[in-house]
Amino acid sequence: MPRPREFDEDDVVARATDLFWRRGYHATSVRDLGDALSLSASSLYRTFGDKHALFLRALDHYRATDSAEARDHLLRPGPAPEVLREWLTRMVDLPEEGAAARGCFVVNTATELGADDPAVDERTQAAFGVTRDSLREVLERGRRDGELRTDLDVAATAESLFTLVLGLRVRARAGHGPAELTSVIDTTIRSLR
Numbered sequence: 569m570p571r572p573r574e575f576d577e578d579d580v581v582a583r584a585t586d587l588f589w590r591r592g593y594h595a596t597s598v599r600d601l602g603d604a605l606s607l608s609a610s611s612l613y614r615t616f617g618d619k620h621a622l623f624l625r626a627l628d629h630y631r632a633t634d635s636a637e638a639r640d641h642l643l644r645p646g647p648a649p650e651v652l653r654e655w656l657t658r659m660v661d662l663p664e665e666g667a668a669a670r671g672c673f674v675v676n677t678a679t680e681l682g683a684d685d686p687a688v689d690e691r692t693q694a695a696f697g698v699t700r701d702s703l704r705e706v707l708e709r710g711r712r713d714g715e716l717r718t719d720l721d722v723a724a725t726a727e728s729l730f731t732l733v734l735g736l737r738v739r740a741r742a743g744h745g746p747a748e749l750t751s752v753i754d755t756t757i758r759s760l761r
Contacts, residue, residue, distance in 0.1 A: 577615060580605050585626040589673040592680050593623055620687075627691045630673045635695050642702045648710025649757050652729070656753045659733050660740045671741040675734055696730070703729050707760075716760050725760065732756060 587604045588596055598619050602609055616622040642655045659672070670676075678692040703726040710716035736749055 575605075575607065575611075580607065580615075581622070581625045581629050584622050585629045585673065588623055588626045589630070589670055589676065592676060594680065624687055624691065627673070627677065627688065631691065631695050634672075635674065635698065639698055639702050642699075642706060648706050648713070648715045649761060651706055652710075652760070653753060653757045656729070656733060656736065656756070657750065660736045660746075660749050660753075671737045675737050676741075679738075699733075700726055700730050710760075720760065729756070 583605055584601060587601065591600070596619075598609055598612065601607070601619065601622065602612060605612070607615075612619075612622065616625065638655070638659065641658060642651065644651060674692050674695045677688060678696075681688050683689045704722055707716065707720065707722045707725055707729075711718060711720050711722060732752070736752065739749060
């Protein structure tokens with residue numbers, strides 16, 4: 569008869585998410601996971617199957633928590649230019665002085681693994697799709713309400729803002745300062761009015 573689990577599976581997935589987010593998929597070994605999660609390799613394999621399966625669970629956890637929170641922030645009520653500016657600023661993830669920026673787990677994963685892993689690619693593309701759809705929704709509302717230019721190409725602008733936020737997150741992770749990144753955000757928002 570198998571022994572009962574002595575750990576909370578959701579807590580383990582949340583802690584694994586943090587480790588994968590900080591280190592990346594390839595740089596995180598099964599031993600690293602075992603040490604960080606206080607699990608033996610056999611417990612990890614018995615519960616999750618393998619490192620890849622746990623990584624997929626971590627991506628799903630991130631999408632259900634951090635990505636959903638970012639989407640909710642983007643879709644909150646308020647003037648579209650202000651909502652977009654606050655969302656972009658929030659998404660930059662500027663670390664405290666001396667700390668390294670983690671960036672976005674989905675973006676980090678997409679840049680590390682690309683489209684080579686179909687299960688990972690499916691999850692990253694789904695997360696990106698939610699962001700694009702949310703951006704289009706805010707832009708359409710802002711154009712309709714007269715807060716943004718009436719000639720604004722919503723689809724193209726959503727793609728531009730999506731690309732901008734990815735670039736900003738990479739720059740923040742590379743150590744670029746808040747003043748220069750905020751300047752880019754402000755210039756972009758001004759161009760939408």
